[in-house]
Amino acid sequence: MRISTILYCIREALVSILRNGWMTVASISIVAVSLVILGGSVLLVMNTGYLTQRLESKVEISVFLEEELAAADVKEIGEKIKSTAGVAEVKFIPKEKALQEMKKSLGSRAQVLEDLEKNPLPDAYRVKAEDANQVPALAGSFEQLDGVEMVRYGKGVVEKLLSVTQWLRVASWTLMGILGVSALFLISTSIRMSVFARRREISIMKLLGATNWYIRAPFLMEGLIMGLAGALLAVAVVYLGYIALVDKIKVSLPFINLVPGEEVFTVVPGALLGLGILIGIFGSLISIHRFLSDKKA
Amino acid sequence: MEYNDSNVKVVQHLIHFYNVTKTYDNGVKALSDITLRIRKGEFVFLVGPSGAGKSTLMKMIYREELPTRGQVMFNGRNVVRLRSREIPLLRRKIGMVFQDFRLLPQKTVAENVSFALEVTGASRKYIRKAVPLVLQRVGMLEKANCYPAQISGGEQQRVGIARAIVNNPVLILADEPTGNLDPDTAKEIMELFNVINRNGTTIIMATHARDIVDDMKRRVVKISGGRIVSDEESGVYSFAN
Numbered sequence: 001m002r003i004s005t006i007l008y009c010i011r012e013a014l015v016s017i018l019r020n021g022w023m024t025v026a027s028i029s030i031v032a033v034s035l036v037i038l039g040g041s042v043l044l045v046m047n048t049g050y051l052t053q054r055l056e057s058k059v060e061i062s063v064f065l066e067e068e069l070a071a072a073d074v075k076e077i078g079e080k081i082k083s084t085a086g087v088a089e090v091k092f093i094p095k096e097k098a099l100q101e102m103k104k105s106l107g108s109r110a111q112v113l114e115d116l117e118k119n120p121l122p123d124a125y126r127v128k129a130e131d132a133n134q135v136p137a138l139a140g141s142f143e144q145l146d147g148v149e150m151v152r153y154g155k156g157v158v159e160k161l162l163s164v165t166q167w168l169r170v171a172s173w174t175l176m177g178i179l180g181v182s183a184l185f186l187i188s189t190s191i192r193m194s195v196f197a198r199r200r201e202i203s204i205m206k207l208l209g210a211t212n213w214y215i216r217a218p219f220l221m222e223g224l225i226m227g228l229a230g231a232l233l234a235v236a237v238v239y240l241g242y243i244a245l246v247d248k249i250k251v252s253l254p255f256i257n258l259v260p261g262e263e264v265f266t267v268v269p270g271a272l273l274g275l276g277i278l279i280g281i282f283g284s285l286i287s288i289h290r291f292l293s294d295k296k297a
Numbered sequence: 298m299e300y301n302d303s304n305v306k307v308v309q310h311l312i313h314f315y316n317v318t319k320t321y322d323n324g325v326k327a328l329s330d331i332t333l334r335i336r337k338g339e340f341v342f343l344v345g346p347s348g349a350g351k352s353t354l355m356k357m358i359y360r361e362e363l364p365t366r367g368q369v370m371f372n373g374r375n376v377v378r379l380r381s382r383e384i385p386l387l388r389r390k391i392g393m394v395f396q397d398f399r400l401l402p403q404k405t406v407a408e409n410v411s412f413a414l415e416v417t418g419a420s421r422k423y424i425r426k427a428v429p430l431v432l433q434r435v436g437m438l439e440k441a442n443c444y445p446a447q448i449s450g451g452e453q454q455r456v457g458i459a460r461a462i463v464n465n466p467v468l469i470l471a472d473e474p475t476g477n478l479d480p481d482t483a484k485e486i487m488e489l490f491n492v493i494n495r496n497g498t499t500i501i502m503a504t505h506a507r508d509i510v511d512d513m514k515r516r517v518v519k520i521s522g523g524r525i526v527s528d529e530e531s532g533v534y535s536f537a538n
Contacts, residue, residue: 004421204399207359209389209464210416211382 005217012218013225016194023193024226027186031230031279032237034179035272039238041172042268043259048165050259061127061135061153063142073147074123080145081125086138089128095121122149133162180279187226187283191219195291202292216288220281227280231273238272239265310370311337311468311499312358317367319353319523327353328523331367335501337467340494342510343503344534345520351503354520355470358501359391360384372467389417392461392469392498396476398453400445406456407432407441413460427463435459435489451482458489462498469493471502475509483509507534 017024063081065074074092082090093101098121103110127142129135135153143151195202205215239261246258312335319328328350335341343351356362357369360376369376372390379387400409407428414424432438435455445453454474461469471490475483487509494500504510510517510533517532518525 002418005418008415200399201401204401205416206385207388207393207399208413208416208460209385209387211385214416214418 005214009218009221010225013222016197016218016222017225019197020190020193023186023190027183027190027226027283028230028233030179030183030186031227031276032233034176034183034279035231035234035276036237037172037176037179038275039234039268039272040241041169041176042271043238043242043264044165044168044172046259046264048161050257051161061129061139061142061151063125063127063145063148064122064150064152065124066147066149067122069123069147077145077147078125081127081142084138084141086130086134087127088130091126093124093126095119095123098122098124183230183279184283184286187223187280188286190226191223191284191287192291194219194222195287212292216292219284219288219292223280223282223284224277225280227276227278227283228273229276230279231276234276235269235272238268309337310334311339311372312501313370314354314357315368315370317354317357317364317369319350319357319362320365326523328364331523331525333518333525333528335499337499338494338497340490340500340513340515341502342513342515342517342532343501343520344505344510344517345526347505349520350523351520352472355472355501355503358468358470359388359393385417389464390467392458392464392466394454394457394461394469394471394474396473398445398450398457398477400453400456400460402445405442405444406437406448409445409456410460410463413463417464431459431463434462449482451478451485454478454482454486455489458486458493462493467499469498469500471500471504473504474502475504475506480508487513510534 063077065077069077078090078092081087096119099113099119102121103113106113127138129138139151139153142148202215242264243261246261249256249258312333314331314333317328317331318326320326331350331354333354343354345351353362357364358371358376360379363377371387374387376387401412404412410431411424411428414427419427429438429441432441435458437452437455437459440448440452445456448456454477457474469490474490475486478486483506490500490502491513514531516528516530517534519527519532
């Protein structure tokens with residue numbers, strides 16, 4: 001395609017975009033809103049992935065043993081745990097060490113432990129799973145072992161996190177789907193108005209022997225520009241919003257680690273811009289197909 | 298022109314309608330069983346009352362309408378069988394002139410003419426050369442930078458003609474080109490068509506202008522009720538009604 005033809009398309013598209021006024025504003029905004037939601041959802045998914053990965057290394061299963069077990073039995077239970085599929089690491093914590101740790105974590109209030117006649121804590125194994133998702137199942141199987149008094153793990157935290165984000169993901173994808181369809185509809189309506197405003201010019205062009213694509217190209221360009229404008233808006237909103245969020249959380253909730261901004265913005269803008277352009281082009285194709293196709297022979 | 302073995306001239310027809318019938322979707326029969334041949338270089342008037350089928354007949358040539366039955370040949374090709382992407386190429390061989398001029402109001406005289414070249418993908422260099430030449434031919438070079446609203450109807454039609462011939466078409470289709478013009482201006486426009494025809498371009502003109510048809514003494518095809526009722530070389534308008 002010649003440069004002058006491309007310039008012609010851009011010029012004609014801009015004229016239409018300005019002429020359509022509020023329709024253009026509405027189309028661009030709804031593209032922007034749907035892409036902001038998509039961007040937010042992608043960030044949410046990225047962050048829950050990141051968080052669960054970090055939690056995973058922290059989620060341990062504590063297997064407390066019955067009291068007065070023979071050393072051989074303790075060892076046997078250890079072997080059984082170690083040989084279970086999905087177990088990454090097993091550490092034996094004798095009751096003395098557990099007491100020390102407890103004292104340490106209580107700090108100045110460790111006084112209360114001094115009054116105890118005997119160590120109330122049982123021997124325990126600390127187990128790390130290969131995958132956070134396997135933790136509940138592993139815990140269940142350890143509970144069945146003879147000589148095991150009780151099994152504990154960060155019960156609920158992992159499941160809750162996963163189910164909440166799962167729900168949010170479904171909700172935001174649904175919303176984004178609905179808004180995406182509205183964006184398509186608005187863009188195609190916009191293009192239809194442009195086609196209508198130019199119907200005289202289009203009929204003259206056809207008589208002069210302009211090819212179909214020469215006539216259609218400015219309308220495609222118009223859709224593309226609207227999609228791109230909406231996407232740029234969305235990228236700006238998502239970017240500024242995320243940077244602000246990361247800053248805020250760093251101060252008020254320092255133990256939550258979000259994916260750093262630079263890492264997020266290697267992929268997200270490209271994806272949003274690409275999708276915006278696709279919505280724009282597809283929206284204008286709908287109108288072009290309906291209002292600029294030929295009489296069939 | 299082609300010659301056969303015995304060196305007898307075989308007349309090549311630019312346009313050939315074979316038993317063309319056109320019934321519109323709403324049941325209106327616009328043309329019935331039209332057979333018509335037009336040679337290269339001819340100047341043909343189509344006359345007849347409004348709604349007789351003159352416009353429909355012309356639309357068949359540039360594939361704006363398809364016949365319900367029959368075939369239309371133009372320049373050696375069957376127009377009915379063209380693929381849709383061949384239609385623009387067909388139309389670049391045909392210049393069209395209308396009663397209402399159909400100029401783009403937001404473009405200047407020169408831009409309206411160069412538009413016809415731009416849509417065919419002509420180069421800037423060629424456009425810069427061709428447009429002043431064709432404006433000169435129709436006597437509109439001085440008003441190249443005027444907008445259609447700033448010039449008279451006769452001048453607008455000159456621009457319309459310039460736009461029609463700038464692609465060097467083999468055929469000009471003119472649908473009542475003098476219908477909106479006063480008699481003196483109409484004569485000037487007809488003189489312009491005459492010059493274009495003398496340079497070898499075939500012209501088909503639908504008109505109601507009795508005095509013009511009678512003056513020119515060209516072939517006259519009379520259409521009424523979708524049928525050809527007479528076809529005379531050097532004919533006159535003369536309708537019973």
